[in-house]
Amino acid sequence: MERTETLRMPAMPISQIVYGEIVYWITIAAAIVCTVGPALALIFMDSNVMDPSFTFGAIFAGKSASDVWALSQTGGFPGGHFYVSNLLTGDGFTQFGLALGCGVALPGLLGATIAFAKSKSFGFVVLSLWVAALIFFSASGVVSMH
């Protein structure tokens, strides 16, 4: 089997474009939230789940994640989706940015799934849904050790 070379660029599959654009722009949005979040956390120091004054010291002292979270107002880790009820706090807003970025492939894959379905590539509909389901279950904590 040889590779073939031509001069005309075929139209890019819509699934490519949909996935690429969704992932790119949500990643940018997540980066902006993660830039503003820490600033809010430091400006409104008293309005955080975790006091930033002690967080970095504990991390650099080699404390485990659970020990670091033990210093928070909740006395322990409040759960990965703690931003839902703490969106107006600096670290809650930052966690929202992280969660947004860490789940970015899910909407991208759902968009690509629709595009694959429209082009009748049903094998890739199944594969996209499988990867999307893995992200969903991973993010929801359904499959977890805790």
Added chain:
Amino acid sequence: MEAIRRLFRPPMLEVSVMVLTLIVSYAAIFLISIGAEAPAGGMSTMQIGVISLGFFLLSFAIAVIAVIAGIGGGVLFTPIMLAFTSVDSLIVRATGLIVAMFSGLVSTGPFMRSGLANLRVSVLLAASYGVGAFAGAMAAIKVASSLGAAGEGAVRMALGAILAGLGVYFIMGGKKLEWPEVKNVDGFTKSLNLGLPFYERSIGKVVDYPMTRAGWTMLIITGVGLLSGFFGLGAGWAIVPVQNLVMAVPLKVAAANSGVLLGMGDCIAVWPYLLSGAIIPLFAAPWLVGQVLGGILGAKLLAGIKAGFVRIILIGIMFFTSFGLVAKGLNVFGAAPPVPFWLNATVFFSILAWVIFAVRRFNKQEAATAAAAA
């Protein structure tokens, strides 16, 4: 005028918005910190701001180096943090996964638009990579909670060995083929209809390429995912050669797919860390931002730098970090005292001497090639 116009066109538009947000945010932090006192036993706002800005700049530098050297940033971040800081290994590996995935995520858009990355191949491999990476992340949390200090030491030593192996692999050059030859396409690969022609700028033509052994590639990528999820390393160094040598994906396409795949697959691996609290928001956020900005700007600003030159420096960093990891691991185990300054300095200067020698040889080769071309 044209320069101003360019600022309002992608990707400079979003880069400008991000840089502006960054400047305003840090200006606000430093303004508010004037006159603010640190609580007893805690850090001042100024100190936290400086650390946070330092993290961002370091992440940006890692992203730029990683882009030029053609690897994921996690390969640099995780070992360096484990070797030279006392930060808990689970926190480092969790943040390492953020570093590994975000330069890939931000490069997804341009790669998809140009057709250099192939979504079908990426989704196919992510289906198996994700399973391995998720299992690896779960195993990392399990090891951290059950093995304590011994686990910390073992992780550092294992990573030191992996890093030294990678350094040797990079020195040997790694057998990669720009255009792999395909003699026979198996039935499974054919049925997937994976092909996607792309425009190859170096020859000014649109190239369609055959692929093969998709099943075997999926199997191997599952193992790669396991390693990546466990160590928070990213896995571009493995995903590219596996696609290239096993599946016969052209080198450039394999490298682009690797970024897309890491972004997609690590969206699965990162959540066990996020849900167990191993990702501390204020600690991880500057690393994320640095990767995104560095990923976009790195390739643009430093396109003129010779990749081979950066690669030599990278190998030097890898060997020194590998030494640091093994030494720290032995120390955590209680098998060796902390490394004395003279030994650290001896190893550092030995590696530096090798880097200088290798760079000089590289420059001579480049000059000879240029002379031959002239």
